[in-house]
Amino acid sequence: MSTHHHPLKQPVYDPQTSFIYDDGLWAIIDQCANPSIEQVRAVLEKARQCQGLTLEETAVLLQNTHPELDEELFAVAREIKDTIYGNRIVLFAPLYVSNHCANSCSYCGFNADNHQLKRKTLSTDELRREVEILQDMGHKRILAVYGEHPRNSVNAIVDSIKTMYDVKHGDGGEIRRINVNCAPMSVEDFRVLKSAAIGTYQCFQETYHKATYEKVHLKGKKKGFNYRLYAMHRAMEAGIDDVGIGVLFGLYDHRFELLAMLAHVQELEQNCGVGPHTISFPRIEPAHGSELSERPPYEVNDDCFKRIVAITRLAVPYTGLIMSTRESAEMRKELLELGVSQISAGSSTAPGGYQKALERQHDAEQFSLGDHRPMDEIIYELVTDSKSVPSFCTGCYRKGRTGDHFIGLAKQQFIGKFCQPNALITFREYLNDYASDRTREAGNALIESELASMSPARERNVRTCLAKTDGGERDIYL
Ligand code: SAM
Numbered sequence: 001m002s003t004h005h006h007p008l009k010q011p012v013y014d015p016q017t018s019f020i021y022d023d024g025l026w027a028i029i030d031q032c033a034n035p036s037i038e039q040v041r042a043v044l045e046k047a048r049q050c051q052g053l054t055l056e057e058t059a060v061l062l063q064n065t066h067p068e069l070d071e072e073l074f075a076v077a078r079e080i081k082d083t084i085y086g087n088r089i090v091l092f093a094p095l096y097v098s099n100h101c102a103n104s105c106s107y108c109g110f111n112a113d114n115h116q117l118k119r120k121t122l123s124t125d126e127l128r129r130e131v132e133i134l135q136d137m138g139h140k141r142i143l144a145v146y147g148e149h150p151r152n153s154v155n156a157i158v159d160s161i162k163t164m165y166d167v168k169h170g171d172g173g174e175i176r177r178i179n180v181n182c183a184p185m186s187v188e189d190f191r192v193l194k195s196a197a198i199g200t201y202q203c204f205q206e207t208y209h210k211a212t213y214e215k216v217h218l219k220g221k222k223k224g225f226n227y228r229l230y231a232m233h234r235a236m237e238a239g240i241d242d243v244g245i246g247v248l249f250g251l252y253d254h255r256f257e258l259l260a261m262l263a264h265v266q267e268l269e270q271n272c273g274v275g276p277h278t279i280s281f282p283r284i285e286p287a288h289g290s291e292l293s294e295r296p297p298y299e300v301n302d303d304c305f306k307r308i309v310a311i312t313r314l315a316v317p318y319t320g321l322i323m324s325t326r327e328s329a330e331m332r333k334e335l336l337e338l339g340v341s342q343i344s345a346g347s348s349t350a351p352g353g354y355q356k357a358l359e360r361q362h363d364a365e366q367f368s369l370g371d372h373r374p375m376d377e378i379i380y381e382l383v384t385d386s387k388s389v390p391s392f393c394t395g396c397y398r399k400g401r402t403g404d405h406f407i408g409l410a411k412q413q414f415i416g417k418f419c420q421p422n423a424l425i426t427f428r429e430y431l432n433d434y435a436s437d438r439t440r441e442a443g444n445a446l447i448e449s450e451l452a453s454m455s456p457a458r459e460r461n462v463r464t465c466l467a468k469t470d471g472g473e474r475d476i477y478l
């Protein structure tokens with residue numbers, strides 16, 4: 001394997017013409033139906049080289065009917081996760097800034113036709129308060145979420161991002177990376193968004209099946225399938241090279257969706273020079289004011305969901321996979337092993353939700369819950385149950401290491417050199433500043449065992465950084 005460098009390039013595309021070909025994708029699905037045990041094993045064997053999969057190979061795995069091969073699939077996913085990522089897990093908190101929305105997506109509680117919903121766009125003060133609460137839990141990364149509404153213009157979004165970056169609460173509280181999930185915009189507006197020093201720009205296609213897309217998007221700008229499909233082309237044209245894509249599982253056949261999402265990945269790699277930085281796996285959750293969300297037409301059960309995550313790990317080994325903490329603790333543990341690399345900790349999906357949760361705790365006064373409890377508990381569970389190292393690292397984009405610049409061996413060495421050390425250093429900072437005693441104890445034990453498996457030179461280097469952190473320095477990263 002060699003060092004491949006993929007600089008961002010100006011994409012050339014026809015925004016009127018979709019690059020998702022339904023007939024072609026269905027033909028692949030049909031061709032690869034009912035694969036033999038040998039066919040499935042051959043694809044699994046190839047996947048172990050960490051070079052990704054073709055659409056056909058992915059379709060074979062998606063249609064495996066031999067249950068005894070599921071364990072083999074999961075084993076390969078675990079192996080890839082271990083070789084490429086190790087046991088780090090990146091944590092972030094979603095922050096809903098505004099639920100004002102002019103669209104009507106039939107699966108979402110924010111839809112404009114839901115007159116039951118209390119609409120709220122956080123004021124600067126309210127937003128600061130939410131960020132303070134997250135900082136007190138130890139968060140360094142935020143995913144800021146906005147409905148699509150004239151109130152949430154790019155300028156309003158940029159202002160809110162500035163507000164969030166400016167908050168410095170308590171000793172060492174600060175947000176070091178803000179990823180943004182908002183409606184797609186013009187190239188010009190994306191340039192403005194980029195100027196706010198955002199991390200990843202996230203936007204999910206929801207469904208890549210145009211007919212289904214048109215059925216569930218009833219109103220507003222989101223109705224245009226192609227406009228959303230080319231969102232990432234426009235973002236990249238504007239110089240945003242960390243983008244996150246996703247499917248909302250439950251709307252249409254998951255085999256089609258996964259293949260189409262891979263076609264999207266290939267299109268971005270070929271035409272923009274860089275694939276997506278992350279892929280998210282939302283599953284439709286019940287939402288007030290959305291009938292569809294109560295009974296999703298293509299509901300994905302837990303077993304199927306696990307296979308989807310594992311197959312994605314094999315198909316795009318170098319892309320970060322994001323899962324929400326709304327998944328149960330048991331699922332979370334399994335999906336982490338299968339290749340999820342980021343999870344949200346803290347899961348309020350209402351603007352002002354973190355403040356409300358605090359008030360409820362204080363009102364209830366049933367237990368004297370520390371404000372830090374949810375995050376601290378998730379971390380304790382990660383450390384003790386899955387031996388994962390929670391990482392608060394935000395080094396790369398601040399050092400200009402963005403886009404998927406390196407693949408193959410180079411990326412693996414890169415992770416050993418930067419990601420693994422930075423995970424330990426930022427985790428130590430968290431433990432010192434925010435953790436409960438039992439979490440600190442368990443966390444420090446894990447750090448020691450991680451150090452023991454490093455080369456002596458690297459161990460020395462990391463120990464120096466840990467000592468500085470213990471001495472009160474913050475935000476140290478390689
Ligand atoms: N308005 C922007 C948009 O639609 O892209 C960003 C905010 S929207 C709330 C963010 C994501 O929430 C959507 O892309 C969708 O995948 C997800 N979502 C909407 N309704 C959901 C539901 N009932 N369950 C789980 N995820 C949902």
Ligand code: SF4
Pocket residue numbers: 101102103104105108109110111112146147148222
């Ligand atoms: Fe609005 Fe986004 Fe919800 Fe659709 S998914 S109703 S655009 S917030």
